[in-house]
Amino acid sequence: MSKVILKLGDDISTDAIYPGRYMATVLPSETPQYAFADNSEFNSKARNRVFATGSIIVAGNNFGCGSSREQAASTLKGYEFHVIAKGFARIFLQNAINLGLKCIVCPDIDASEGDVLELVGNTIHNKTNGKKFETVPLPKSRQSIIDAGGLVAYTKMRLMGREPLNSAVNPGMIE
Amino acid sequence: MGMTVVERILARATGQHEVKAGDVLEPGIDLAMSHENAALVINQFNEVYKGTGLKPQVWDPSKIAIIFDHRVPAESSKTATNQKRIRDFVAHEGITKFHDIRADVGGICHQILPEYGYVRPGYVVVGTDSHTTTHGALGAFSFGIGATEMASVWALGIALNIEVPKTIKIIVNGEFKKNVTPKDLILHIIGRLSAQGANFKVIEFHGDTIRNMPVSGRLVLCNMSVEAGATSGIVPADLETVRYLREEAGVDEDITLIAPDKDAEYDSIIEVDASKLVPQVACPHTVDNVKEVMSLNETKINQVVIGSCTNGRLDDIESAAKIMKNKKIAKGVRMLVFPASWRIYKEALKMGYIADLVNSGAVVMNPGCGCCLGVHQGALGDGEVALSTTNRNFKGRMGNPQGEVYLCSPVVAASSALTGIITDPSKGVN
Numbered sequence: 001m002s003k004v005i006l007k008l009g010d011d012i013s014t015d016a017i018y019p020g021r022y023m024a025t026v027l028p029s030e031t032p033q034y035a036f037a038d039n040s041e042f043n044s045k046a047r048n049r050v051f052a053t054g055s056i057i058v059a060g061n062n063f064g065c066g067s068s069r070e071q072a073a074s075t076l077k078g079y080e081f082h083v084i085a086k087g088f089a090r091i092f093l094q095n096a097i098n099l100g101l102k103c104i105v106c107p108d109i110d111a112s113e114g115d116v117l118e119l120v121g122n123t124i125h126n127k128t129n130g131k132k133f134e135t136v137p138l139p140k141s142r143q144s145i146i147d148a149g150g151l152v153a154y155t156k157m158r159l160m161g162r163e164p165l166n167s168a169v170n171p172g173m174i175e
Numbered sequence: 176m177g178m179t180v181v182e183r184i185l186a187r188a189t190g191q192h193e194v195k196a197g198d199v200l201e202p203g204i205d206l207a208m209s210h211e212n213a214a215l216v217i218n219q220f221n222e223v224y225k226g227t228g229l230k231p232q233v234w235d236p237s238k239i240a241i242i243f244d245h246r247v248p249a250e251s252s253k254t255a256t257n258q259k260r261i262r263d264f265v266a267h268e269g270i271t272k273f274h275d276i277r278a279d280v281g282g283i284c285h286q287i288l289p290e291y292g293y294v295r296p297g298y299v300v301v302g303t304d305s306h307t308t309t310h311g312a313l314g315a316f317s318f319g320i321g322a323t324e325m326a327s328v329w330a331l332g333i334a335l336n337i338e339v340p341k342t343i344k345i346i347v348n349g350e351f352k353k354n355v356t357p358k359d360l361i362l363h364i365i366g367r368l369s370a371q372g373a374n375f376k377v378i379e380f381h382g383d384t385i386r387n388m389p390v391s392g393r394l395v396l397c398n399m400s401v402e403a404g405a406t407s408g409i410v411p412a413d414l415e416t417v418r419y420l421r422e423e424a425g426v427d428e429d430i431t432l433i434a435p436d437k438d439a440e441y442d443s444i445i446e447v448d449a450s451k452l453v454p455q456v457a458c459p460h461t462v463d464n465v466k467e468v469m470s471l472n473e474t475k476i477n478q479v480v481i482g483s484c485t486n487g488r489l490d491d492i493e494s495a496a497k498i499m500k501n502k503k504i505a506k507g508v509r510m511l512v513f514p515a516s517w518r519i520y521k522e523a524l525k526m527g528y529i530a531d532l533v534n535s536g537a538v539v540m541n542p543g544c545g546c547c548l549g550v551h552q553g554a555l556g557d558g559e560v561a562l563s564t565t566n567r568n569f570k571g572r573m574g575n576p577q578g579e580v581y582l583c584s585p586v587v588a589a590s591s592a593l594t595g596i597i598t599d600p601s602k603g604v605n
Contacts, residue, residue, distance in 0.1 A: 011370050013569040016569060016570065021574055023550070024211075024253040026215035026218065038570070038571045065371070068303060068304060068321050070322040091320065098324055139338060151335075160229075
């Protein structure tokens with residue numbers, strides 16, 4: 001069970017998540033300090049470790065649209081935030097999966113800042129308003145990357161010639 | 176069953192007879208492009224190799240292109256140190272397609288790739304930049320990826336677990352009215368589709384407007400396809416593609432034209448009558464907030480920007496110069512011009528366009544992304560308004576969340592620089 005710490009609308013761009021002027025900072029260990037940097041209240045709370053790990057950001061459609069900057073995913077991963085959005089933009093979602101940032105697609109999500117949410121199987125329970133919402137699975141093609149714990153780990157396995165389990169690439173394979 | 180252009184490209188790239196939307200496959204990469212964010216790719220590349228006992232080595236240095244453009248020259252010692260690290264990596268790996276901060280080879284990545292003939296029809300191109308979609312203009316399947324994804328490409332030479340995207344077919348017919356440009360067409364399309372209307376899909380452009388459009392215009396359409404959420408935009412290669420590659424990009428080798436099958440299956444088909452279009456403006460703070468220029472009454476502007484991978488080409492500079500020749504920029508307005516490459520800059524110098532712009536008061540800057548992403552070379556003050564030929568107007572995009580950015584064509588930008596308000600070019604200063 002976790003609390004919603006930020007509620008956002010549609011089309012939240014990666015410029016909003018991680019402004020361009022901080023992009024000289026690239027390392028995942030250094031990017032978290034600039035999360036939502038133009039929202040100084042949220043940013044300073046994050047940097048002062050006000051939020052527990054697993055805290056939830058709720059957003060509308062097309063979360064993470066715009067630039068492919070991976071810092072937008074690593075900055076949120078640094079705090080182990082979870083993002084529940086009605087929909088995600090392609091590159092951001094791929095970056096999030098690659099880095100192990102937990103993203104949940106939930107087209108009907110209805111939650112406000114401060115609400116307590118619980119994920120039970122494929123359903124999100126909003127303990128505060130009593131409502132329940134179905135989640136949509138992430139692209140099956142990326143499941144092997146998720147299972148490996150991220151793209152760095154997955155690529156290591158492929159480099160060493162090990163075929164990972166549940167490879168979506170060989171549909172004829174018996175799992 | 177027939178295939179779309181991207182389906183045909185991916186079938187070819189994976190040695191298969193036929194692929195369809197939804198199939199998962201792993202195509203070889205023909206060209207992998209990065210700019211200053213190669214610093215992060217290098218970091219992740221080294222992470223991948225840690226503990227494997229293998230020596231980090233890119234799969235094929237001839238297929239990697241690295242261009243410095245986002246922060247040129249470096250705005251901070253941190254960036255300069257990143258660039259130094261990349262320079263060392265390039266030398267170590269033997270990457271020859273390297274475009275440093277030099278006037279003999281420099282420019283914006285999405286101008287350098289076409290200009291230097293690095294892209295071919297039928298190629299699978301990836302780049303650590305969302306506007307990598309630009310190169311669909313040359314009939315390639317070209318899309319943006321993140322840094323860690325690129326690290327895996329450098330290591331393996333393939334794109335992992337690609338799901339074949341569905342394709343939206345957009346048919347554009349009719350001739351543009353005076354003062355209407357490809358930028359207005361793509362802004363109109365984005366306004367129609369919305370910022371997520373093409374999410375996870377490819378846009379395939381057809382129609383006589385497209386057939387008659389030079390590559391410079393097709394680059395604009397494909398560049399901004401990502402702003403409708405598209406994975407990529409693509410213009411099936413034709414004789415104009417060949418002309419560009421042979422005459423402007425100096426390509427000597429065989430070129431294969433890939434067209435969609437007559438019975439290809441599309442997710443949807445949209446028709447646009449180009450002859451009805453008027454100049455468009457994307458208003459703050461989303462790219463799909465598109466209005467006709469004549470509906471913007473008396474919007475005062477402070478900074479005009481002409482440039483970027485969207486509209487920094489010779490024809491863009493030419494149209495601005497023709498409007499501004501022998502005229503002066505309005506009082507209180509500043510104008511910045513960023514040619515998309517040094518080759519374009521030098522051509523514009525030869526043609527007298529730079530002189531015309533400078534004499535009108537425009538500040539002509541070095542080729543590069545400039546202020547497009549709010550790093551340097553043109554910040555906005557609190558409450559200021561920019562009118563720009565770039566591709567994004569998100570809050571804070573040009574460096575100041577208290578600023579506002581409107582997007583338009585070079586024709587609207589130049590006309591407006593003379594009046595100081597967002598101006599319908601047909602009503603501009605004559």
